[in-house]
Amino acid sequence: MPRRRCSLFYLLALLSVANIALALTAWESIHQTIHTYPLAIDSKDFALLSKVFTPDATANYTGDLSNLNGLPAIQTGLAASVATVYSQHLLGTTVIDIHSDRIDANSTTYFQASLFGNPYSIGSVVYLYGFYADTLEKGVEGWRISRRQLVFQGPGFVGNLSLVGG
Numbered sequence: 001m002p003r004r005r006c007s008l009f010y011l012l013a014l015l016s017v018a019n020i021a022l023a024l025t026a027w028e029s030i031h032q033t034i035h036t037y038p039l040a041i042d043s044k045d046f047a048l049l050s051k052v053f054t055p056d057a058t059a060n061y062t063g064d065l066s067n068l069n070g071l072p073a074i075q076t077g078l079a080a081s082v083a084t085v086y087s088q089h090l091l092g093t094t095v096i097d098i099h100s101d102r103i104d105a106n107s108t109t110y111f112q113a114s115l116f117g118n119p120y121s122i123g124s125v126v127y128l129y130g131f132y133a134d135t136l137e138k139g140v141e142g143w144r145i146s147r148r149q150l151v152f153q154g155p156g157f158v159g160n161l162s163l164v165g166g
């Protein structure tokens with residue numbers, strides 16, 4: 001009898017540890033959503049952006065991409081922006097404010113993006129510096145960005161500006 005009670009205890013303990021490991025906090029879920037963006041754009045898997053933005057999200061990446069309304073427009077605009085380059089988006093500093101209703105939040109996430117000519121040759125690279133100011137909502141499928149504003153920092157673009165039409 002003591003042995004059985006013991007193994008039941010361990011089984012329950014294991015189950016609760018597994019549950020704790022699987023259940024992400026709101027902060028962690030929001031972080032996952034924001035940080036899925038580089039995987040989508042750098043692999044040119046624009047369908048994956050449905051795990052990042054709400055269907056009716058709006059985004060302002062400035063310039064030609066100032067006024068993207070809805071996920072399809074965001075997907076098309078971003079696809080065009082990396083059509084002739086390889087990209088690497090490196091996200092850094094991430095600060096998230098979850099509002100008291102716990103179904104919306106806003107965040108600031110620093111980025112550095114490197115765009116490489118395709119094909120690459122020495123000198124065919126441009127670097128972008130800035131942050132994303134995002135508004136997020138929690139829907140049935142999880143946290144998604146409903147509004148994104150890109151803000152450039154410092155000079156914004158450095159390097160071979162011909163790669164971004166400069």
Ligand SMILES: *[C@@H]1O[C@H](CO)[C@@H](O)[C@H](O)[C@H]1NC(C)=O
Pocket residue numbers: 060061062066067
């Ligand atoms: C997009 O952002 C730029 C830079 O902050 C701003 O000048 C412009 O008015 C914004 N456009 C829209 C449509 O929000």
Ligand SMILES: *[C@@H]1O[C@H](CO)[C@@H](O)[C@H](O)[C@H]1NC(C)=O
Pocket residue numbers: 095096097106107108133
């Ligand atoms: C969230 O939005 C508020 C109001 O605009 C702003 O003061 C705050 O800095 C934002 N938080 C983050 C992490 O960007």
Ligand SMILES: *[C@@H]1O[C@H](CO)[C@@H](O)[C@H](O)[C@H]1NC(C)=O
Pocket residue numbers: 117118121122123124125160162163
């Ligand atoms: C800038 O990039 C273009 C496109 O890849 C390339 O043809 C050109 O040689 C580069 N300029 C310099 C100064 O490296």
